[in-house]
Amino acid sequence: MGDALDTPRPGLEQPRPAGLGRGGTADRHGADLARARGRGREKEKEREAGVLLVGLGRFGSSIALTLDRLGHDVLAVERDPELVAHYTGRFPLVQADATNPEALVQLGAKEFGVAVVGVGTSLEASVLVTGNLVDLGTPQIWAKAISNEHARILHRIGAHHVVLPEADAGNRVAHLVSGKLLDYIEVEDGFTIVKMRPPRETQGFTIGQSEIRKRYGVTVIGVKPPGEEFVYATEETRISANDLLIVSGHADLLERFAARP
Numbered sequence: 001m002g003d004a005l006d007t008p009r010p011g012l013e014q015p016r017p018a019g020l021g022r023g024g025t026a027d028r029h030g031a032d033l034a035r036a037r038g039r040g041r042e043k044e045k046e047r048e049a050g051v052l053l054v055g056l057g058r059f060g061s062s063i064a065l066t067l068d069r070l071g072h073d074v075l076a077v078e079r080d081p082e083l084v085a086h087y088t089g090r091f092p093l094v095q096a097d098a099t100n101p102e103a104l105v106q107l108g109a110k111e112f113g114v115a116v117v118g119v120g121t122s123l124e125a126s127v128l129v130t131g132n133l134v135d136l137g138t139p140q141i142w143a144k145a146i147s148n149e150h151a152r153i154l155h156r157i158g159a160h161h162v163v164l165p166e167a168d169a170g171n172r173v174a175h176l177v178s179g180k181l182l183d184y185i186e187v188e189d190g191f192t193i194v195k196m197r198p199p200r201e202t203q204g205f206t207i208g209q210s211e212i213r214k215r216y217g218v219t220v221i222g223v224k225p226p227g228e229e230f231v232y233a234t235e236e237t238r239i240s241a242n243d244l245l246i247v248s249g250h251a252d253l254l255e256r257f258a259a260r261p
Contacts, residue, residue, distance in 0.1 A: 052112040060118025117143040134158035199260035208235035218249030
């Protein structure tokens with residue numbers, strides 16, 4: 001019985017393993033298949049380095065436009081047809097409801113190394129989308145929150161990074177309007193980078209002579225003379241009255257240093 005089933009039937013050509021075809025045809029097909037698989041793996045690697053962005057409000061659209069301008073692989077997902085129409089042609093995007101896990105699966109969401117949840121106005125939608133991405137095993141999930149309570153929920157369900165744009169912007173503006181700082185960026189746990197004018201006591205001296213780090217606990221990392229570009233600061237860098245300084249350190253120490261006359 002087994003022999004009868006294994007015997008080729010007249011007029012039917014049996015499948016051949018790659019490399020065993022007549023005239024090298026199967027060899028060529030095998031090589032083509034290998035190249036196709038190689039391109040597929042390259043595409044997967046590109047996706048892993050890309051960013052999936054959900055939500056095209058002001059926060060999400062700003063991220064998408066910037067990432068696209070910088071040459072990063074980004075795919076935006078938005079369910080509002082008006083927003084989709086508005087941004088069509090400006091960066092890759094699809095209209096879909098990311099609160100539906102099946103929609104994310106069909107989009108290949110799990111192939112992306114980073115996902116950004118820009119949905120903020122609806123707490124329920126934000127939590128559902130974030131939870132779906134967690135379930136898919138997305139390596140890095142950034143999510144927008146509109147309150148501290150919202151942020152805690154996002155952290156608890158598995159978001160790796162949570163940002164509160166309005167709170168962060170308010171904190172930054174408060175530092176700028178209350179002192180002599182020209183720009184303010186808090187990195188983490190109070191460590192901050194600021195742009196400021198040099199205090200009078202540092203003008204005309206090198207950074208080493210002023211002993212800024214020893215006396216104030218902050219570090220001058222860049223100096224911009226008028227009409228020139230920023231340069232990395234060294235102990236020999238001389239500070240002039242019209243220079244701009246980029247200084248790093250703890251927020252309290254930076255405020256104290258900037259308050260010097």
